[in-house]
Amino acid sequence: MKGKQVVLMRIHIGEHDRWDGKPLYRAIVELLRLKGFRGATVLRGIMGFGGSSIIHTSSILRLSEDLPIVIEVIDEEEKIREILPELERMIEGGIVTLERVSVVIDRKHGEK
Secondary structure, three states: OOOOEEEEEEEEEEOOOEEOOEEHHHHHHHHHHHOOOOOEEEEEOOEEEOOOOOEEEOOOOOOOOOOEEEEEEEEOHHHHHHHHHHHHHHOOOOEEEEEEEEOOOOOOOOOO
16 A cells, blocks of 8 residues: 555544444444454544534543544545445444545554
8 A cells, every 4th residue: 555545534423422332433443344444543532522512521620421533544545435325324423534645654563
């Protein structure tokens, strides 16, 4: 993949969003793995707000039950676009963005 133009997909959801009784972020990562994506990373935000304009924060003074979650995935554009209909069914509230990126280093652990 090194030197190629690929797509970075970011999925913005809430920590307490669910799909089939499990956390939505977990269900999405499991789906991506099942579909053969190269990898996915789940990031938990310490503060943010979405369409409701309610601020969610991890501050001790204001304990939030629904912190922001971002799932990042980098893969071929065709593969990303194929998964979008499934994600649209799963995501009740959130946003998915796509952007073209260039891979400059692509190495598995232990590779030189």
